[in-house]
Amino acid sequence: MKIGLALEGGSRQTIFSAGVLDAWLDEGVYFPYISGVSAGCHAAMNFVTRQRGRFRYIIQPTKIQQGRDKAHRIFDGIQKECYALHYNAAYGDMPFDFHLFFGSGVECEFGLTCLETGRSEFFQEYMSEKRLLDIVNASSALPMLFPIAQIDGKHYADGCVTSPIPYQRAFEKGCDKVVVVSTHYPGEIVTDFRKYRVILNPMFKRKYPDFFRALMLRYKRYEKMFAEMEKLEKSGKLLIFRPEKEVCDLFATDRNELDESYNMGLEYAKRRMGDLKAFMEI
Numbered sequence: 001m002k003i004g005l006a007l008e009g010g011s012r013q014t015i016f017s018a019g020v021l022d023a024w025l026d027e028g029v030y031f032p033y034i035s036g037v038s039a040g041c042h043a044a045m046n047f048v049t050r051q052r053g054r055f056r057y058i059i060q061p062t063k064i065q066q067g068r069d070k071a072h073r074i075f076d077g078i079q080k081e082c083y084a085l086h087y088n089a090a091y092g093d094m095p096f097d098f099h100l101f102f103g104s105g106v107e108c109e110f111g112l113t114c115l116e117t118g119r120s121e122f123f124q125e126y127m128s129e130k131r132l133l134d135i136v137n138a139s140s141a142l143p144m145l146f147p148i149a150q151i152d153g154k155h156y157a158d159g160c161v162t163s164p165i166p167y168q169r170a171f172e173k174g175c176d177k178v179v180v181v182s183t184h185y186p187g188e189i190v191t192d193f194r195k196y197r198v199i200l201n202p203m204f205k206r207k208y209p210d211f212f213r214a215l216m217l218r219y220k221r222y223e224k225m226f227a228e229m230e231k232l233e234k235s236g237k238l239l240i241f242r243p244e245k246e247v248c249d250l251f252a253t254d255r256n257e258l259d260e261s262y263n264m265g266l267e268y269a270k271r272r273m274g275d276l277k278a279f280m281e282i
Contacts, residue, residue, distance in 0.1 A: 003177045003280050004170030005031040009038025009160045010183035011250040015258050017043045017181045018056040019265025020241050025052045035166040037111040037159030041136040048106045049097040058089040064255050071253040086137040102126045111159035111166045112139050118210025120163040162214050182242040192219040239279045
């Protein structure tokens with residue numbers, strides 16, 4: 001039986017996911033297929049390489065990594081921090097194990113949104129370090145905040161626009177069951193890009209109409225997705241791990257808030273370890 005893992009993004013809210021995944025690493029949990037979008041790509045990469053604690057470390061602001069208790073959201077620069085996450089961290093204090101990733105045998109995919117088509121595309125990379133980091137960077141290129149990314153002559157933005165939680169991709173790739181890690185607690189209202197139409201219209205509507213349409217319909221996609229996941233969970237095909245209450249802010253800069261969200265994920269995963277093992281039949 002092939003069981004896949006699908007990881008949602010959510011910027012620094014994914015420190016909850018870091019706690020969940022570290023608990024699983026402690027128990028030797030393994031998935032032959034993993035898909036991630038946005039910050040969930042980093043979660044996926046570090047789970048493949050079994051580098052416990054690394055994702056928790058790199059998802060935090062640089063100043064907190066350096067020992068401070070707080071960072072500054074504006075003065076430290078969101079784009080600068082994201083570049084540090086997507087590129088600098090791979091060769092920093094806790095370097096990413098490219099060799100282990102490329103030779104792991106785990107099928108790991110990253111979801112991006114193509115601007116030309118307004119559809120999801122999934123990438124794998126097992127040879128080039130730079131191309132791998134470029135793909136992960138593109139998957140986190142949130143509209144309005146970050147530049148459009150270009151890969152193989154096409155333009156891409158955040159994978160969360162069209163495939164917020166890539167569980168459907170896992171089934172497409174032959175998984176019999178899928179485990180999902182979400183960063184949204186039940187009933188949480190997700191970002192509705194219609195509120196930013198006045199900004200997004202001149203940026204995308206004329207040049208990338210299909211992508212613009214995907215942005216405007218994202219909130220509906222989330223509603224449909226969670227409804228479908230509930231049905232799949234009741235049928236025994238899917239198991240979802242998600243916060244039971246609100247986690248830290250998307251761009252949290254306080255060490256205590258980040259630690260609290262990480263520990264929330266860690267303790268929650270430990271508490272539900274029996275559910276996971278029963279689902280995976282291990």
